[in-house]
Amino acid sequence: EQLTRDKGVWFMEEDHELPQYSVNEVMAGFKSHPEILVRTEFITKKKEKTVLSRAESETKLKDAILVVEGASLIRNEYGHKLFADFFFFITGFHGFHVFSGVMLNILVFFNVLLGTYERRKSYEMVEKVGLYWHFVDLVWVFVFTFFYLV
Secondary structure (H helix, E strand, C coil), X not given: CCCCHHHCCCXXXXXXXXXXXXXXXHHHHHHHCCCCCCEEEEECCCCCEEECCHXXXXXXXXXXXXXXXXXXXXXXXXXXXXXXXXXXXXXXXXHHHXXXXXXXXXXXXXXXXXXXXXHXXXXXXXXXXXXXXXXXXXXXXXXXXXXXXX
């Protein structure tokens, strides 16, 4: 699909790759494997995704207009689009803080080499950067647990 200004995405460039398979190729593969069924993103009361029957799967595939491979900010084959938005926001926000922590650790490293803290008779900055770094590390444990494993 061509991104245009009238669709509200005028600030994006069209440099993403098209899927490797067309809808017709997916349909042909589906027909040649009778054991395959379609699983939808709709969750039942038992907290399970809906699995369609073979007939319902064929009907659903006939209505398909595009093939989605992987998660992006536009489409998410693994679940709701809002989850993909939140996932990329959280991991990007955490990545920014990791980058900041690396920069601070490099700064502390050079200050130690230059003897800055020895002259000041205080290593308080080293302790603060260490606390920051370990807090970012602790946050990663929760990000990994709730956004990758759950």
